[in-house]
Amino acid sequence: RKVQNVAVLGATGSIGTATAEVITHLNQTDTESEWRMWAASGHRNLDGLMQIAAAADPGPQWLVMSDPESAKTFADTRKDLIASNNLTGIRLDYGSDALIEVAQHPEVDVVVAAIVGRAGLESTLAAVEAGKRVALANKETLVVAGPLVRRAMQASGAEILPVDSEHSAIFQCMGPATIAGSDCPAPKPKKLILTASGGPFRTWSKQQMQSATIESALDHPTWDMGPKITIDSATMMNKALEIIEARWLFDLPADAIEVVIHPQSIIHSMVEFDDGSVLAQLSPPDMKLPIQYALTYPRRLPCASPGLDRGRQWDLTLEVADLERFPGLALGFEVAAAGGTAGAVVNAANEEAVGLFLDGQIRFTDIVSGCRDVLANHTHESDPPLARLLELDRWARLETRNRFKL
Ligand code: NDP
Numbered sequence: 001r002k003v004q005n006v007a008v009l010g011a012t013g014s015i016g017t018a019t020a021e022v023i024t025h026l027n028q029t030d031t032e033s034e035w036r037m038w039a040a041s042g043h044r045n046l047d048g049l050m051q052i053a054a055a056a057d058p059g060p061q062w063l064v065m066s067d068p069e070s071a072k073t074f075a076d077t078r079k080d081l082i083a084s085n086n087l088t089g090i091r092l093d094y095g096s097d098a099l100i101e102v103a104q105h106p107e108v109d110v111v112v113a114a115i116v117g118r119a120g121l122e123s124t125l126a127a128v129e130a131g132k133r134v135a136l137a138n139k140e141t142l143v144v145a146g147p148l149v150r151r152a153m154q155a156s157g158a159e160i161l162p163v164d165s166e167h168s169a170i171f172q173c174m175g176p177a178t179i180a181g182s183d184c185p186a187p188k189p190k191k192l193i194l195t196a197s198g199g200p201f202r203t204w205s206k207q208q209m210q211s212a213t214i215e216s217a218l219d220h221p222t223w224d225m226g227p228k229i230t231i232d233s234a235t236m237m238n239k240a241l242e243i244i245e246a247r248w249l250f251d252l253p254a255d256a257i258e259v260v261i262h263p264q265s266i267i268h269s270m271v272e273f274d275d276g277s278v279l280a281q282l283s284p285p286d287m288k289l290p291i292q293y294a295l296t297y298p299r300r301l302p303c304a305s306p307g308l309d310r311g312r313q314w315d316l317t318l319e320v321a322d323l324e325r326f327p328g329l330a331l332g333f334e335v336a337a338a339g340g341t342a343g344a345v346v347n348a349a350n351e352e353a354v355g356l357f358l359d360g361q362i363r364f365t366d367i368v369s370g371c372r373d374v375l376a377n378h379t380h381e382s383d384p385p386l387a388r389l390l391e392l393d394r395w396a397r398l399e400t401r402n403r404f405k406l
C-alpha cells in the first residue's frame with residue numbers, strides 16, 4: 001500500500017481528534033493506501049497530545065507543542081509523560097517554528113490545518129508554499145490572507161481541499177460531470193449557496209441576544225465544535241468568515257454568494273448553475289466525512305461516520321437569512337467584497353471579541369458591533385503584503401480592547 005504521511009496541526013482540538021479517528025478508520029479499511037499520523041501538534045494540552053499519539057497506530061514520529069511556554073510548564077513532567085504513554089523515541093519540539101518545519105517536511109504528504117484562528121496562518125501558508133495537499137479546516141487563514149494563499153498555491157502546485165463542511169459540499173457539487181465514461185468539463189457555478197444552522201439564537205430577538213449568556217451561546221443545536229467557532233456560529237460570524245473563505249477558495253465575487261438558514265444541518269451547501277439547476281450535498285452533521293474526503297480525494301471510501309438514516313421522517317427546511325438580527329452576516333458580505341486588508345482586521349477584532357465575551361468582559365451583541373467599529377476605524381489597503389496583514393491583526397486586537405476600555 002502507498003504510504004500517506006499526515007501532519008495534523010491542531011490535533012488536540014475538535015477537528016484534530018476527528019481527524020485521528022478518520023486516519024485510524026482509513027488505515028483499517030483502505031486497501032490502496034497506508035495512512036499514518038506522521039506528526040501532530042497541540043498548543044497547551046500535552047496530555048491530550050500524548051493520548052492521541054499513544055492511540056495512533058502506527059504512532060507519530062514527531063510531536064509539537066506550539067505554545068513556547070509549554071516547554072517550561074512541562075519540563076519536569078515530560079519525560080514521565082512520554083515514558084508512561086510509551087512514546088519514547090518520538091521527537092518532541094516546543095514553539096510555533098516547529099509547526100512550519102513539520103508543514104514543509106519532505107516526508108509529509110498531507111497537512112491537516114486544524115489550528116484555530118489566525119494562529120494557523122503561518123503553518124498553513126508554509127504547507128501551501130511547500131506544495132503539499134492541505135486539508136483546510138482553518139478558515140481564518142483564507143479570511144486574513146486569501147489572495148496570498150491563492151498565489152502561493154498557484155506557484156507551488158499545492159492542493160487545498162476544504163474541510164469546512166459548507167465548502168466541502170460546494171466542492172463536491174462542483175465536481176466534473178462524468179456520463180458513462182465521457183468526461184465533461186466542470187461547469188462554472190453561477191451562485192454558491194451556503195447553508196447555516198442559525199445557531200442557538202436562530203429564533204431569538206435582538207433584545208434577547210443582548211443578554212445572551214456564555215452558556216447559552218456555547219450550546220449549539222447541531223454541531224459539537226471548539227469554543228471559538230461555536231461562539232462564531234451563535235453570532236453568525238462563522239458564516240461571515242465562510243462567505244469570505246468561499247470568495248477566495250472558489251474565486252467568485254461576493255455577490256455570487258448567498259446564505260440560507262437550514263436548521264437541521266443536513267444540506268451542507270448548494271451550487272446553482274446558469275440554467276437555474278441547484279445541486280446540494282447531504283449528510284449527517286459529522287465532520288468525519290469532509291475530513292476524510294479532503295484526505296482521499298478524488299477517491300470516495302466508506303466513511304467512519306454513519307450515512308443518512310433514510311428510514312426516518314424527513315423534515316428539511318430552508319429559511320431566509322435575517323441580516324437585521326444577525327448583522328455579522330451583512331458584515332461578511334461587505335468584507336468579502338472589499339478584500340484587501342478588511343478580512344485581517346475583522347478576523348482579528350472577532351477573535352479578540354470572542355475571547356472577551358468568553359471571559360465575561362463584554363456582551364454577546366458587542367462582538368459584531370465591535371468588529372464593525374474596528375473595521376470602520378482602519379484605512380483600507382487593496383493589496384497588502386503579509387507583514388502588513390500581521391501588523392493590522394495586532395492593531396485590530398488592541399483597537400477592540402480599547403473600544404471596550406479594557
Ligand atoms: P478547537 O478549539 O477544538 O481546537 C483548536 C486547536 O488549535 C487545538 O489543537 C489547540 O491546541 C490549537 N491551538 C489553539 N491556539 C493555538 C495557537 N495559538 N497556536 C497553535 N495552535 C493553537 O478548534 P476546532 O477544532 O473546533 O477548530 C479548528 C479550526 O477548524 C478552526 O479554524 C475552525 O473554524 C475550523 N472548523 C472547525 C469545525 C468543527 O467542527 N470544529 C468545522 C469547520 C471548521 P490545545 O488545545 O492543545 O491548546
Ligand code: MG
Nearest residue numbers: 164165166242
Ligand atoms: Mg462550516
